[in-house]
Amino acid sequence: NRPMTELRRDGRALLDEARQERTPDADTRERVYQALLASPAFLAGAPAPPAGRRPLSATQKWLLLAALAAAVIGALYLAGHAGEKPQAAKPKPVPARAAAPEPASPRPGRDGSAGN
Numbered sequence: 001n002r003p004m005t006e007l008r009r010d011g012r013a014l015l016d017e018a019r020q021e022r023t024p025d026a027d028t029r030e031r032v033y034q035a036l037l038a039s040p041a042f043l044a045g046a047p048a049p050p051a052g053r054r055p056l057s058a059t060q061k062w063l064l065l066a067a068l069a070a071a072v073i074g075a076l077y078l079a080g081h082a083g084e085k086p087q088a089a090k091p092k093p094v095p096a097r098a099a100a101p102e103p104a105s106p107r108p109g110r111d112g113s114a115g116n
Helices: 004-022 026-038 040-045 058-080
Strands: none
Touching: none
């Protein structure tokens, strides 16, 4: 049986060998890169920048940020109230009907007399 340190050294050596096999040297990498840049397929596949498009102004950026913030706040509000039932409007209490008016009687005077 080998000690664990020997197994680790062997494992590291194996990984280093595998890495060296997959990684090309600097000359090979440069040659492949130059060939890729010179190929017409690479140049044809690159999208052309849109014509007449200019970056957003500071005001437009602020408006976009405000609209995004409003959308997030609205979505959070709706998500928070998603499961609630809408509350029906409560009817206003109707005051109790006053008793039938009493028959007209002469208004009492200032002195409390019957008003003759």
